[in-house]
Each structure stands twice: as structure tokens, then as C-alpha cells.
Amino acid sequence: MPVLAELRAGPFTLRGMSLGGVYTSIHVPELDCVFDVGIALRSASAVGTLFLSHGHADHVGALTTFLGIRALHGKRSPLKVVMPAEIVDDLLAGLTAMAALQRWPLAIEPIGLRPGDIYALRKDLIVRAVKTFHPVPSLGFLLCRRVDKLKRDFHDLPGPEIARRRAAGEDLFERAERAELAYLTDTLISVIDHSPEVLAARTLILESTFLDDRKSREAARAGCHVHLDEIVERADAFAPTSALALMHVSQLYQPGEVGPILDVRLPPELRAKTHVFAPSGPWPG
Secondary structure: OOOOEEEEEOOEEEEEEEEOOOEEEEEEHHHOEEEOOOOOOHHHOOOOEEEOOEOOHHHHOOHHHHHHHHHHOOOOOOEEEEEEHHHHHHHHHHHHHHHHHHOOOOOEEEEEEOOOOEEEEEOOEEEEEEEOOOOOOEEEEEEEEEEEEEOHHHOOOOHHHHHHHHHOOOOOEEEEEEEEEEEEOOOOOOHHHHOHHHHHOOEEEEEOOEOOOOOOHHHHHHOOOOEHHHHHHOHHHHOOOOEEEEEOEOOOOOHHHHHHHHHHHOOHHHHHOEEEOOOOOOOOO
């Protein structure tokens, strides 16, 4: 029985499992979503949105099981599944085949995005599709909250005066976006160079498949994955990030090794806000 990882990274709870090449699924209850479904998280079955980074089995292979759990729990409305536009048809074909096999419908609401696209999850929350770098169609996701921000001209007004003017209908606020959470997996480190806006997220979930010389950075790049060497080299770039959660660690490492490796290799300021998304015991399975 898998023992799920759970941690608090910035303002968000991250719960699930991520082992490179085996399974990745991360539930963020505060945002009512799950990122990838390489393992079916029963406790997350009521979420409103599933984000799929790409079509590899360790990120999408448990989708039919997840949909089946939702049905058992009485969820009748189709799950919103946000994914690269290029994989929508293939995913739907796969679900059709599985539905025929098990004699049970597997309906979803597919939402295909391309890099740069924006989709409104709800009135106050949007997702921006981020270009990632993998051998198959893939995306990262940046979730942003839309907030009302006091216009600069009114910053010196006392609270009661702001309230009075607002009640009178004066236009004091402007719409702004606050980057809440970014999810980047199965990609080259150049994703943060190409889309630096992800570094402003309050919580950044980033893959770090390889951590030391057990695998070279050249080998990591050949597989389109991130090596910890590359994070160390760019340590200053993570200054705007409030919390960094590293995940998708290779099977080369046991969970208990990861923290001590980061303690030695990361600069203190970056280590202080870096979390390891891994179970407290050995990898399950």
C-alpha cells in the first residue's frame, strides 16, 4: 500500500506521490486540482480539475482508475482535464477503448491548451499554459489568482476614506494577477529561462530527477529532465520564489537520501525554502 507524501509548501498542501518513470500525481486541495495521474489518489477523487503535463504512462496511466473511483463516489459530472492540445484525440480514443472493455462510461471534459494559452478555471483563478521541453507534446502550468488591487494614486488614503469612496462608486481598484502555483515536470531547466514568470509563483513545483554524479547532467538533458546541478547554478534565479518543491526524483535515490543531498548541495538561502516531495519511508511498490 503506497504511503503518500504530504507537505506544506508556501500556502499550499501537496499530497500524493512522485517517482520518476514510475508514477506522479500531486493533489493541491486549496486549488481543487490534481497534477498528473500516474497513480489514482482516492482521497482526491472529488477535485474539479485534473492537469496532465503529457501523455507518458507514469503521468497519465491511472486515469481510468481515477475516473472509476469518482464514479464510485457518486461524481456524475465529467472531470475537467486540462492537457496539451496535441494529445486530446489520442486520450479520448484511449478512454473510449477502456470504456468498451469495462462496459462503463468514462466521460471527461477535455480542455486542450497550447503554450501561451489562458483558461479560466473560475472567476478568480486562471491557468496559463507554459512551454516545456520533452520529446512528446507537453505543458507546464502556472495558476494565477485575479485580485482587485488599489490603484497607486490612492495608496496613501486611510482605510475609512477608501471604504467611503468605494461605497460612493468611485473607481479605486484595478484588476491584477498574482502567481499562485507553478507545476513543471519532465522538462529541461531552460523552461525557467523561457518562462521566467513561473519564478514569481508563491509555490513552484519543479522536477529534479537527478541529484548527483550517479547520473550526469548531459544524461539528464538527453532525457529532457532537470539535474540538481542546473538548479544550483541558477540558485539566484529562485529568489522571487517563496517555496520550491522538488519532485520526480529518480529511482536511483531512496527518499531518505534526498534531503541530506540537498543540505550539502543547495546554497543555504535556497535550501531554507526547498521542500522534498517524497515519502518518509522507502518508495512504495
